[in-house]
Amino acid sequence: MTMILVVTALAVLALITQAGVWAVERAYPPPGKMVEVAGATLHVVDLGPRDSGPPIVMLHGASSNLEAMRRPLGDLLAKDHRVILIDRPGHGWSTRARRADSTPDVQARMIDEALAKLGIARAIFVVHSWSGALGTRLALDHPARVAGLVMLAPVTHPWRGGVGRYNRIIATPVIGPLLAYTVTLPLGYFLLDPGAQSVFLPQLMPDGFVRDSATPLLLRPREFIANAYDLVTLKEAVAAQAPRYGEIKVPTVIIAGEPDKTVSTNIHARPFAATVANAKLIVLPELGHMVQNAVPDLVKSEIEALIARIVPMAAAAD
Numbered sequence: 070m071t072m073i074l075v076v077t078a079l080a081v082l083a084l085i086t087q088a089g090v091w092a093v094e095r096a097y098p099p100p101g102k103m104v105e106v107a108g109a110t111l112h113v114v115d116l117g118p119r120d121s122g123p124p125i126v127m128l129h130g131a132s133s134n135l136e137a138m139r140r141p142l143g144d145l146l147a148k149d150h151r152v153i154l155i156d157r158p159g160h161g162w163s164t165r166a167r168r169a170d171s172t173p174d175v176q177a178r179m180i181d182e183a184l185a186k187l188g189i190a191r192a193i194f195v196v197h198s199w200s201g202a203l204g205t206r207l208a209l210d211h212p213a214r215v216a217g218l219v220m221l222a223p224v225t226h227p228w229r230g231g232v233g234r235y236n237r238i239i240a241t242p243v244i245g246p247l248l249a250y251t252v253t254l255p256l257g258y259f260l261l262d263p264g265a266q267s268v269f270l271p272q273l274m275p276d277g278f279v280r281d282s283a284t285p286l287l288l289r290p291r292e293f294i295a296n297a298y299d300l301v302t303l304k305e306a307v308a309a310q311a312p313r314y315g316e317i318k319v320p321t322v323i324i325a326g327e328p329d330k331t332v333s334t335n336i337h338a339r340p341f342a343a344t345v346a347n348a349k350l351i352v353l354p355e356l357g358h359m360v361q362n363a364v365p366d367l368v369k370s371e372i373e374a375l376i377a378r379i380v381p382m383a384a385a386a387d
Contacts, residue, residue: 082251089254090289097283099162101135101154106182108170112162113183114139114154117147122376123216124151124189128180130198130224132264132296134161136283138197142361145369150376153189155180157200159295161286171298172306173206181211191216193375195368197361198332199299201225202307205341208317209310217375218321221360221368222332225341227308232300239297249290257288268331271355272363314344320378321348322371324364326356 101114114135125146127138135143135154146152156163158176170176180203184192193216196204201223208215231237239245239253261284266274279285286292325338334352342350351371356363 079247079251082255086250086254086290089258093254093285093289097286101162103162104183104186106179106186108167108175109158109163109165109179111158111179111183112156113187115187116143116152116154117150119151121150122380124153124192125372126153126155126180126184126189126192126194128155128157128194128196128200128203129160130200131300132284132287134283134286136161136281138195138361140281142195142365142368145365146372150372153184153187153192155183157203157299159299160292161283164291165295168294168298171295171302173202173303173310174210174306176203177206177210181207181214184214190214193217193219193372193379195219195221195372196223197221198358199224199303201332201337201341202303202310205314205317206310208319209313212319215319216379217319218317219368219372219375220321220323220338220341222325222329222334222358223323223337223341224303224332225307225314225337226311227304228333228336232303236297236300239294240301245294245297246290249293253290253293254288257293258285261285261288268358269362270330270357271328272357272359275362278362314341315346317345318347320375321345322351322375323348324351324353324360324368324371326358326360326363327352327354329356329358331358 099112101112104111104113127143129135129137135156139154143152143154158165158170158179194204201220204218204220208218239249261279265279323338323342325334342348361368
């Protein structure tokens with residue numbers, strides 16, 4: 070009898086989840102276009118004037134999608150620059166054929182291929198959090214594509230501890246998908262706001278952030294599982310690539326906060342800046358993890374200063 074009740078409850082939760090997925094996807098349809106690459110379909114939003122110097126490619130972190138980079142920073146930059154926003158493979162409206170395609174090297178290859186198809190030879194990459202590892206991997210494996218790096222609260226090095234027990238459970242075969250396709254979405258609706266608020270601290274989360282950033286898309290089972298794989302494989306990935314950071318030669322700006330409780334500045338931003346020869350480190354007191362939301366004008370000015378350095382260098386090379 071107990072087993073029948075459990076199976077019935079799971080079936081009901083699975084139906085609720087499917088209805089929730091339908092509702093979420095109708096609420097947040099894809100605003101951009103799809104680019105096919107080997108192993109993935111990437112969702113890309115292309116903003117701003119085309120003849121405005123090097124394009125700016127923006128890559129979001131974990132548990133999010135391109136909208137987390139678009140508002141306010143991407144829209145601010147797009148007034149004067151071409152801005153390319155990309156849902157990372159498996160996130161937002163991008164897909165990936167294998168859940169295991171979770172590491173920065175694989176995702177860097179996919180993004181490099183997508184940019185080639187878009188006709189973008191070189192770009193400034195603005196990366197946040199998880200994508201700190203992705204931006205560095207692009208600079209290491211695809212240096213011809215990277216004109217400069219702007220890294221916001223980046224992950225770059227291995228750290229003590231893990232990434233949350235629930236991520237390891239969700240990334241576990243059989244058990245993880247069972248939970249993702251039954252309880253994650255119904256339960257997640259109650260946890261999205263407090264979870265997002267904690268990432269902003271000590272800043273306050275802007276009103277309507279969860280809605281405006283399309284964060285509920287994360288609760289869809291396939292994306293929740295992809296996000297878990299990204300997180301549980303990240304530590305080993307950065308441990309493997311960190312010894313190569315001295316190879317990065319492009320102009321690089323790192324902006325981080327001293328009290329960031331999500332990604333430690335002392336573990337990531339400071340050691341990375343000390344390793345990369347052409348790096349500028351800005352550490353701001355009382356700044357949390359969401360740099361692009363807290364100080365968008367500062368980030369914009371640093372990006373434009375970087376472009377001002379790069380354009381004469383490119384002209385001299387020609």
